[in-house]
Amino acid sequence: MMNALERRSTFALSSIFALRMLGLFMIIPVFSVAGQSYEYATPALIGLAVGVYGLTQAILQIPFSLLADRYSRKPLVVLGLILFALGGAIAAMSDTIYGVIIGRAIAGAGAVSAVVMALLADVTREEQRTKAMAMMGMSIGLSFTIAFSLGPWLTDLVGISGLFWVTTIMGLIAISMLLLVPKVTRHHKNFRQGYLVQLKQVLKMGDLNRLHVSVFSLHLLLTAMFVYIPFQLIEYANIPLVSHGLVYLPLLLISLFFAFPSIILAEKYRKMRGIFLTAIGGIILGLIIMIFGYQSKYVLLGGLGLFFIAFNVMEALLPSWLSKSAPIQSKATAMGVNASSQFLGAFFGGVLGGQLLLLNNTSIGWSILTAIAIIWLLISFGLAQPRYLSSVVLSLPAGKKTDEWTSQLLAIRGIEEVVVMQEQQVAYIKIDKKLIDDNVRQDLAHLLGKEVAI
Known part of the structure; x- marks a missing residue:
């Protein structure tokens, strides 16, 4: 059972993740329409304004994480959140699409996701790590769903510039949450290596690379699905776009009910590899259901629900497994490579989802996503059971x-x-x-x- 210090730290760091993601995700469902009001806006530049955040995140995760293995992690998190808040403010004050792009790029430059996860690993015991990571994963999933529901409403209330100001406020609130996290000093046996040597060491580890492929595949599939499925919910389930958040939220909550026992089983009985592979199998099954049943409202929702269950299990297991497998002196570096893989997966997932919409053949679209998941499963069979401390x-x-x-x-x-x-x-x-x-x-x-x- 978590002690008071672990509960407090997990709440604070999960809140930091959730506040950042909430501010990020609220922009996505509204900017393609609201962004047209900016001077010099074109469809390509609107797309760049949305995507540049993920691009700068992917590029800068590794530099931030290399520093986090040498210096105190909390100041780096503060720096990242300041950049996030500053970028939101620049976007909020901009009248042109170019100003928004610059603001979004600066916000993405606060690439401290891996540093936050490494800090969470520092302040939780090994036996409680998966629970802590599960709570962080749930905060991300919940913020995603809430953001997609709140984004259109807030935009109508305060406008698109007001929405960017909301992201700035959330970044500043996130900084205050760090006061709940204890200051830590890390000591380990390994001597400090050069930055390049440290990065090469991480990139040579086969199991870590399989975990990087896993997070890339998971977020590629998730992002592609959220680009691809809204039109099907409208056409086949007769659910209007404004109500899609009300679909995602209950499915997410139901998935958490099933995901928690799986996470406990993985950690308590050391069945992490088996649960991990089963979760990928669940994603594949959910996608197969949507290949053959997308025209039925309840079959479509059933496949989506199964996908969410498996997704939440993976969101909890991946960072926990990574923290167990990564070299102690390079934990943040490994998490940085993993976070870069995650954001690249989301970037390519968005591109793929757009291409799937052009196919005009829904079954083939779901089949392509299923094929990607099957390749991911085959790669993951090479994973060994993680080391348990x-x-x-x-x-x-x-x-x-x-x-x-x-x-x-x-x-x-x-x-x-x-x-x-x-x-x-x-x-x-x-x-x-x-x-x-x-x-x-x-x-x-x-x-x-x-x-x-x-």
Whole structure:
């Protein structure tokens, strides 16, 4: 069960994600129409204004994450949120489409998704990591649905420039949420490497690359589907566009009801690989249902619901698995590559969704998406079960220098990382139980002055 510190930190960091995504997603369903009011606007420039955010995110995730493995993560998150808020303000004050494009590019330059996830990994124990990541994944999914419902209403109320001001306000509120997250100092055994060496190390790891392919495929399919399915909900389910948020929200909530047990099973019984592959299978099944049943309202919604269940399971498992598989000294870097893959997947998904609309053959469109998911499943069969570490919470020693104490801890075999929260006077000790024997327990008891149950 999560302790109070973990619950508070998970709430704060999930809120940061949700506030950023809410501001981002509210623009998407309205800008293709509202953007025509800007001077010099063309369809191509309107599309660029929407897409440039994801492009700068994809480019800058890795630089931000490389820095986050060397320096304190919280200041980098603050910098990213300031850029996000500044970009929103520039877009809000712009009269031309070029000003909006510049503002959106600056907002996207605050590419700290991976840094936020790495910070969440720091302040949660290994055993509680999947729950924390699940809550973050749910906050993203919920913000997506709420944004698609609120976007048209808010635009009607305050206009498109007002909507950009809302994104700025959300960015500033997100900065204040960091006050709930403890300051941490990370200690581990590995020596610091050069930036290029560190990136190469991450890119050479086969399982990490499979996870990068997974997040790329997941968000490609999600984005393509949200471009592709609205017209089918209108034509075959007789649901007007203004009511689509009311379709997505209950399906999302139902999917969370089914997703939670899967996440608990994956972590508690160490069935992560099996649940992961089953979730991809669920996505494939949902897409197959839509190939053959898209003309029926309830079959279409059933396939969409199955897709949402599998999507939410994957959203929770992917960052948790990544944090387990990534080298401890390069955790943020690995998450940065993963986040870049995610945004590239969303970019190509949007392009693909537009192309599918030109086919005028709905079954073939769903078949193409199904084929992509099947290729993803075949690639994912190569994944090995992730390494499981355990966490022990210790009070910091009185009258002893913290750096000296952590160095002594890291010298003990099986202790992989020590995350210190000085203000709370506690430390999370991450341990590989497979390497713990009686000699290690004696060394640890001698250092701590008491027996520790491992």
